Amino acid sequence: MPNEKLMTNAIDASELSFNDFKSIVINDYKIAFESRQASVLGRREVLTGKAKFGIFGDGKEVPQLAMARAFKNGDWRSGYYRDQTFAFATGISTIKEFFAQLYANPTDGADPFSGGRQMNCHFATKSINEDGSWNDLTQIKNCSSDISPTGGQMARLVGLAYASKLFRQNKELDYLKHFSVSGNEVAFGTIGNASTSEGVFFEAINAAGVLQIPMAVSIWDDAYGISVPAKYQTTKEDISEVLKGFQRNADQPGYEIYKVKGWDYPALCEVYEKAINVCRDEHVPVLIHVTELTQPQGHSTSGSHERYKSKDRLSWETEYDCIQKMRAWMLESAVATEEEIAEVEKNAKVFVRNAQKEAWNEFLDSIKPEQKQVVDLISSMAKHQPELAKIAANLASTADAQRREVFTAVRKAIRLSASFNSPERNELLAWYKQQAKFNHDRYNSKLHTNGKESPDMIAVVDAVYDEQSKMVDGREVLNACFNENFARDPRLVAFGEDLGNIGDVNQGFAGLQAKYGELRITDTGIREMTIMGQGIGLAMRGLKPIAEIQYLDYLIFALNVLSDDLASLSYRTKGIQKAPVIVRTRGHRLEGIWHSGSPISMILGALRGMHLCVPRNMTQAAGMYNTLFRADEPAVVIECLNGYRLKEKLPGNVGSFTVPLGKAEVLEEGTDITVISYGSSLRIVQEAAEELSLLGISVEIIDPQTLLPFDTTQVCVNSLAKTNKLLVVDEDVPGGASAYILQKVLEEQKGYFHLDGQPKTLSAKAHRPPFGSDGDYFSKPSVDDIIETIYQMMHDANPTKYPSIF
Ligand SMILES: Cc1ncc(C[n+]2csc(CCOP(=O)(O)OP(=O)(O)O)c2C)c(N)n1
Numbered sequence: 045m046p047n048e049k050l051m052t053n054a055i056d057a058s059e060l061s062f063n064d065f066k067s068i069v070i071n072d073y074k075i076a077f078e079s080r081q082a083s084v085l086g087r088r089e090v091l092t093g094k095a096k097f098g099i100f101g102d103g104k105e106v107p108q109l110a111m112a113r114a115f116k117n118g119d120w121r122s123g124y125y126r127d128q129t130f131a132f133a134t135g136i137s138t139i140k141e142f143f144a145q146l147y148a149n150p151t152d153g154a155d156p157f158s159g160g161r162q163m164n165c166h167f168a169t170k171s172i173n174e175d176g177s178w179n180d181l182t183q184i185k186n187c188s189s190d191i192s193p194t195g196g197q198m199a200r201l202v203g204l205a206y207a208s209k210l211f212r213q214n215k216e217l218d219y220l221k222h223f224s225v226s227g228n229e230v231a232f233g234t235i236g237n238a239s240t241s242e243g244v245f246f247e248a249i250n251a252a253g254v255l256q257i258p259m260a261v262s263i264w265d266d267a268y269g270i271s272v273p274a275k276y277q278t279t280k281e282d283i284s285e286v287l288k289g290f291q292r293n294a295d296q297p298g299y300e301i302y303k304v305k306g307w308d309y310p311a312l313c314e315v316y317e318k319a320i321n322v323c324r325d326e327h328v329p330v331l332i333h334v335t336e337l338t339q340p341q342g343h344s345t346s347g348s349h350e351r352y353k354s355k356d357r358l359s360w361e362t363e364y365d366c367i368q369k370m371r372a373w374m375l376e377s378a379v380a381t382e383e384e385i386a387e388v389e390k391n392a393k394v395f396v397r398n399a400q401k402e403a404w405n406e407f408l409d410s411i412k413p414e415q416k417q418v419v420d421l422i423s424s425m426a427k428h429q430p431e432l433a434k435i436a437a438n439l440a441s442t443a444d445a446q447r448r449e450v451f452t453a454v455r456k457a458i459r460l461s462a463s464f465n466s467p468e469r470n471e472l473l474a475w476y477k478q479q480a481k482f483n484h485d486r487y488n489s490k491l492h493t494n495g496k497e498s499p500d501m502i503a504v505v506d507a508v509y510d511e512q513s514k515m516v517d518g519r520e521v522l523n524a525c526f527n528e529n530f531a532r533d534p535r536l537v538a539f540g541e542d543l544g545n546i547g548d549v550n551q552g553f554a555g556l557q558a559k560y561g562e563l564r565i566t567d568t569g570i571r572e573m574t575i576m577g578q579g580i581g582l583a584m585r586g587l588k589p590i591a592e593i594q595y596l597d598y599l600i601f602a603l604n605v606l607s608d609d610l611a612s613l614s615y616r617t618k619g620i621q622k623a624p625v626i627v628r629t630r631g632h633r634l635e636g637i638w639h640s641g642s643p644i645s646m647i648l649g650a651l652r653g654m655h656l657c658v659p660r661n662m663t664q665a666a667g668m669y670n671t672l673f674r675a676d677e678p679a680v681v682i683e684c685l686n687g688y689r690l691k692e693k694l695p696g697n698v699g700s701f702t703v704p705l706g707k708a709e710v711l712e713e714g715t716d717i718t719v720i721s722y723g724s725s726l727r728i729v730q731e732a733a734e735e736l737s738l739l740g741i742s743v744e745i746i747d748p749q750t751l752l753p754f755d756t757t758q759v760c761v762n763s764l765a766k767t768n769k770l771l772v773v774d775e776d777v778p779g780g781a782s783a784y785i786l787q788k789v790l791e792e793q794k795g796y797f798h799l800d801g802q803p804k805t806l807s808a809k810a811h812r813p814p815f816g817s818d819g820d821y822f823s824k825p826s827v828d829d830i831i832e833t834i835y836q837m838m839h840d841a842n843p844t845k846y847p848s849i850f
């Protein structure tokens with residue numbers, strides 16, 4: 045075990061009076077000690093059953109004091125669940141709020157980070173108001189909302205730092221006074237040593253080195269990831285050793301890399317000051333590897349570390365506990381006396397205890413009135429039905445009842461009294477219905493920002509055409525749309541693989557980098573996770589990124605970032621943060637196993653919280669972009685891979701007409717059957733409809749245009765009311781997005797009641813399509829497949845009129 049001497053000369057106190065210096069240090073110690081108490085008490089709260097799970101920052105307190113000292117207003121943090129001390133030191137969290145989150149208190153303001161939705165130590169600061177409008181982000185210490193997947197914070201971190209570069213270098217952004225002061229903000233990242241094994245860590249480290257952005261990554265190294273020691277995690281068991289090649293030198297840019305012991309308070313203060321100055325002033329990424337940290341209480345409340353740490357390791361951890369070491373240094377260097385320290389510790393214990401009690405009592409007190417009301421209401425019904433008295437008595441005697449117990453009692457009483465109508469029952473019913481509103485707000489609201497710039501608030505502007513309107517390639521429609529919007533809004537930026545210099549693989553951005561500059565339209569490395577993270581970070585800082593995934597098939601490489609971080613952001617923060625990223629990609633049928641994908645059900649399943657636009661051509665895509673560019677919610681737009689060279693008529697207002705989201709269109713009217721399809725398949729359906737009309741079958745074709753949201757004006761069910769037959773056609777797997785569409789139309793829109801035959805789906809095969817035209821023909825729905833499926837449905841309904849063809 046290491047046995048370094050305590051450093052005593054590493055904090056530069058030359059400009060402070062001894063008393064000032066002393067009070068800073070003692071205050072730091074107080075924060076660290078309070079934080080430790082919060083961890084100890086927090087664990088106890090879980091073990092006694094008052095909270096469900098706890099993960100704490102014990103053993104990581106002292107480096108976070110140093111990090112907090114270097115962190116200024118306007119800076120950003122993207123970290124993980126160990127950072128409570130940092131949150132206390134910066135004022136991002138109070139100790140009471142920390143406990144409120146531990147108890148999952150959903151009362152407004154109790155857990156200001158997630159509204160009681162996230163596990164403890166998942167912090168966030170308020171970037172936006174209820175109506176989606178921005179706060180002044182230069183005036184606060186910003187904390188992007190934490191997520192639990194380890195390493196998941198790294199992708200977003202790249203974007204948070206990249207925003208500083210754009211704010212510093214692009215003078216056109218100077219008017220955005222509430223977002224940046226000349227790009228001087230540092231993005232601080234934290235990550236555990238074991239999580240540096242994740243691919244996203246390496247991707248982010250490389251991206252920031254290439255981009256040269258002010259990103260400061262701290263690695264809290266306690267030599268373990270739960271039970272798995274460093275020898276299974278990291279080559280040479282030393283991440284900064286591994287990353288040495290990233291160190292900059294006189295000839296080549298790169299990183300400044302620092303290594304410091306996590307129990308050495310003065311050394312930590314010095315390193316952080318130095319590192320963050322380099323990062324902030326020179327816009328150079330820095331990495332601070334903080335070693336020799338411990339976990340006094342083990343990883344989390346899920347188990348004890350005595351199971352997997354050796355006796356030697358455990359006794360080393362006791363000896364090298366960073367708070368103990370800081371205490372010893374304070375005594376040794378005469379910063380404080382034993383009595384002074386003991387006084388701080390005594391007060392801290394009382395303070396934390398009180399904060400915990402207050403948080404717990406407030407949580408219970410928020411539910412008690414509901415409990416009492418329900419007990420009274422059910423008791424009053426008992427005169428009609430004696431068995432209800434038991435339910436009321438049960439609930440009355442439940443100490444520390446939570447909402448679940450209250451509502452279980454209410455719903456049981458309502459069920460049991462279904463055939464005993466009484467005024468008392470009506471009162472309980474009314475109470476229950478009224479509470480549903482509050483519970484929806486507490487537990488189900490804010491999947492989207494739903495503010496004043498939500499997509500459905502954007503005015504609908506029709507495309508304008510006249511005799512002069514030209515027929516152009518689809519890609520030129522997009523190009524003109526992007527051009528006009530980039531001229532209109534300096535916040536727009538676009539980036540992705542091959543997007544800058546050549547203007548993307550299908551030329552949608554051709555010529556625009558030359559016009560708007562490399563800062564706004566730029567190439568990136570092949571790194572889908574951090575392209576998405578770049579978008580998230582920029583969007584969180586007030587910019588409007590178009591983050592491109594070259595082919596829809598490669599969205600899978602970024603799905604974790606989109607699902608865990610972007611799609612969940614509004615919900616997990618209960619609407620205090622937003623990231624209106626527009627993910628641009630292209631998909632559906634083309635050629636080959638990885639260039640003709642349409643994995644729509646994967647997206648539908650993973651990205652609730654985002655909008656999903658599936659335009660049938662580039663004009664519709666442009667209209668959707670025009671809506672999204674003016675709105676503030678994230679979306680994926682899937683352009684049709686096989687549509688860039690097809691001719692379309694260029695609207696006169698290509699940069700400003702809008703296609704509203706959720707607005708389905710009847711593409712062709714018909715009377716016999718409704719066919720719902722989207723994207724590239726629609727052209728095939730239209731071709732099939734032509735032949736079907738020769739066979740005397742009239743097809744109504746509907747394009748929902750967006751799948752999230754889906755047909756908000758009930759176009760599908762209205763069509764079904766007329767035709768009574770339904771076929772869904774798409775290129776996803778069987779039971780994929782077509783099943784989603786059936787659920788929407790048959791169940792939500794109640795289309796079931798209009799059917800006179802079995803509804804059907806026609807999708808691609810379960811495998812991906814083989815390369816070549818024949819691979820496509822035998823794997824994806826063809827014109828022939830559609831004609832025959834529809835004909836068969838008509839035959840089933842009327843075999844005389846439509847005799848069997850096979
Ligand atoms: C993507 C992902 N995989 C696995 C987990 C489960 N998990 C939670 S914490 C953890 C260990 C992390 O260790 P480290 O990064 O060293 O951080 P420490 O907890 O030691 O501070 C694991 C495996 C997770 N949360 N996310």
Ligand SMILES: [Mg+2]
Pocket residue numbers: 236237238264265266267268269270
């Ligand atoms: Mg660790």
